[in-house]
Amino acid sequence: MTRQHERSRLDRELAAIERSVLDDMHLGRRRLLLAAVDGALVVCLIMAVGSIADSARTDGQMCGLAIAGTAVGSLAALLTAVGVVHPRFRVCWMAAATSAVGTFLLLLGFWSLRTGPAAHLATPLLAATGCTLLVGVAWVGLMLAPLSSSHPDARRAPDTAGPAHPNRSDI
Numbered sequence: 073m074t075r076q077h078e079r080s081r082l083d084r085e086l087a088a089i090e091r092s093v094l095d096d097m098h099l100g101r102r103r104l105l106l107a108a109v110d111g112a113l114v115v116c117l118i119m120a121v122g123s124i125a126d127s128a129r130t131d132g133q134m135c136g137l138a139i140a141g142t143a144v145g146s147l148a149a150l151l152t153a154v155g156v157v158h159p160r161f162r163v164c165w166m167a168a169a170t171s172a173v174g175t176f177l178l179l180l181g182f183w184s185l186r187t188g189p190a191a192h193l194a195t196p197l198l199a200a201t202g203c204t205l206l207v208g209v210a211w212v213g214l215m216l217a218p219l220s221s222s223h224p225d226a227r228r229a230p231d232t233a234g235p236a237h238p239n240r241s242d243i
Contacts, residue, residue, distance in 0.1 A: 099159050099214065106210055110152040113203035117145050119196035120178075127190035135188070138181030138197055144174035145204050152207050164211055171208030178204055 099106065124138050151167035178201040185194035 099156070102210065102214060103156055103159075106152060106156050106207070109203055109206045109210065110149055110156065113145065113149045113152075113200065113207060116196055116200035116203050117142055117149060120145075120200045123185070123190075123193035123196045127185060127188075127193050135181055135184050137177060137184050141174060141177035141179075141181035141197065142200070144170055144177050145200055148174045148204055148207060152211070155211070161215070164215060168208050168211035168215065171204050171211060174204045175201055175208060 120138070120142050124135060124142065127135065127138075148167060148170040151163060151170055155163045155167045178197055182194050182197035182201055185191065185197060
């Protein structure tokens with residue numbers, strides 16, 4: 073094996089390690105917040121599905137926006153659960169993106185139910201919209217955090233203005 077071949081192999085291995093380290097997201101205490109809001113989102117989505125079913129049964133009409141919103145909101149809840157358990161940047165980004173789309177679809181679904189004959193059944197969609205919005209904002213806040221403050225390997229000890237040598241104060 074030549075030195076050039078060994079350097080090339082070493083460069084590939086170091087690049088893979090770097091990608092792995094930078095792809096890892098450290099959630100810290102926010103993991104509990106995300107898990108709690110995700111649990112509330114799941115409860116709200118279950119209630120929203122029930123209200124959509126009641127609307128279809130009592131009024132005979134289906135709201136496509138509400139169905140699409142609950143489907144995308146459910147995907148956001150699933151991706152958030154996966155992101156909390158396995159915090160990788162790609163999963164967290166997908167959770168944030170589906171939360172953003174789900175928020176708008178759920179809001180439109182709420183509005184379409186609210187302005188229809190089943191206005192009293194729209195409240196769970198509004199609660200699911202709020203939870204989806206909170207999940208999306210939490211993920212975006214985690215992804216926009218500077219690397220130096222969010223990644224334990226990138227944190228540095230604060231610079232001190234003390235003497236350069238521990239035994240000499242005149243330097």
